[in-house]
């Protein structure tokens with residue numbers, strides 16, 4: 001093919017243009033050109049190109065011809081085109097056309113406009129938007145111009161999307177204080193624990209040295225819809241002197257840094273951000289997605305506030321309410337610590353009596369926020385290392401709350417020490433050793449459901465979920481406690497309230513014996529965070545340290561805590577779903593691990609016939625869209 005020259009005089013030129021604006025989706029030619037130049041001159045940026053509209057004045061005939069070709073190409077490909085052209089001595093040559101890359105906002109607008117223009121149907125429009133792109137729409141993003149100049153100083157895991165910039169602080173207290181003074185802060189921690197919750201709320205973003213995609217910081221930040229970069233092992237932390245080192249630079253308290261929770265990038269200095277703006281097209285595309293999908297989308301929410309947020313994003317219920325998260329707040333954490341550190345039944349019951357009304361009122365708030373949608377409440381599953389106090393002041397406070405000496409509390413804490421808390425005394429193991437905990441939670445759930453049912457006139461069916469089950473007799477033991485308490489309360493209320501008791505499938509043994517477990521469980525929810533941890537034998541909090549080498553050596557393609565490992569963990573899910581339904585054909589099936597908001601994992605859940613996926617509130621739209629795309633790709637009976 002002969003070369004077309006754009007640099008043979010003033011009746012020549014070259015340019016790049018889109019049929020629609022790739023940033024906003026607006027229907028108008030968008031692009032730029034240079035007179036007497038070749039393509040590389042445009043790319044090199046030595047001369048400043050003119051906007052394409054100016055070509056209309058400079059070469060009206062060429063412009064008209066170009067506009068007509070652009071229109072024809074778009075109608076042919078039925079999508080926004082990104083075209084390159086050259087003008088040689090007044091004659092237009094088209095060099096290339098392809099579907100144009102676009103922002104999330106533009107993807108939605110173009111899809112909706114193409115439907116309105118009769119070019120594509122609604123199904124096609126739903127498939128045109130990449131679910132992952134919605135993150136950029138629902139969270140703040142960096143100012144594009146400022147980002148070009150920003151310097152990347154490190155990279156961690158993209159744990160919770162969005163962009164954030166603020167001044168470095170090292171403790172939750174400082175984050176709160178600085179925030180109250182009107183400062184924007186980034187909370188930098190080795191790892192986070194429930195003690196950091198207030199600081200996480202006050203911060204623009206969270207950066208941790210340790211932790212994976214399902215670690216405390218990642219899960220909690222995602223629930224809050226807050227930017228988080230976790231597991232940046234390159235940071236050399238010096239907490240005592242309030243500084244850290246990264247890429248040869250020392251950052252001290254008050255220094256500015258910026259985080260991109262969607263890529264894991266860490267930037268030096270303040271990169272300005274722009275807030276999320278959700279336009280009307282979002283609602284229309286989501287509405288179409290809802291017509292096509294077969295999977296229901298629920299949310300992982302632990303408070304009435306998060307539940308209400310998730311409802312706004314279209315959640316059809318709560319798939320996981322982590323009841324231990326209800327005690328993360330500063331004023332509540334002492335109560336759960338008292339329970340954990342009790343060493344007699346009397347002490348534990350006294351601590352539980354404080355927890356019960358808090359739980360009941362939270363459950364009432366959640367039931368109200370969810371307006372009759374199903375709510376699955378998971379019984380306590382506190383990995384002890386996340387809850388026992390480590391700071392001297394907290395230990396002293398607990399000692400005085402419990403009427404014990406500091407030495408006694410330290411002794412109890414030492415006795416609670418576990419080498420591997422994630423596989424330790426948590427989940428239903430807690431209820432097996434201390435059935436009074438399950439009894440208290442049952443009272444709180446059933447009383448809340450009775451109260452809200454009476455208030456609203458709409459009878460609630462509570463779903464109680466027992467975590468970390470690996471053996472049917474273990475489930476039966478805890479279920480017996482639940483049933484006894486629930487039946488008595490319901491009988492005393494004199495109403496016809498049904499309830500369900502189900503379990504999480506998050507231990508490989510539970511998946512392997514799912515047929516047996518389904519004899520006692522009315523529903524299964526796949527806890528793929530723990531199921532991944534225990535199937536791979538990778539600690540969910542530590543795996544980030546060595547997974548990098550696995551990607552480099554092409555042993556694994558991606559983080560199994562982010563995208564479900566369909567070959568291994570997926571096989572367990574598939575098998576358990578099948579065996580469970582053999583035993584109990586109407587067994588409810590869902591997923592509540594972090595994979596429930598990951599598009600490829602959602603597609604897998606659709607294909608293996610689950611009823612719903614459950615994910616953090618800000619990921620609900622992503623799951624809705626991914627579920628619709630999966631159903632369009634592979635239709636499945638309702």
Ligand code: PEP
Pocket residue numbers: 214320322381506526527528529530531592593594
């Ligand atoms: C899971 O293990 O997948 C789960 C949802 O529970 P958690 O993350 O609270 O352990």
Ligand code: MG
Pocket residue numbers: 467506527529530
């Ligand atoms: Mg779990």
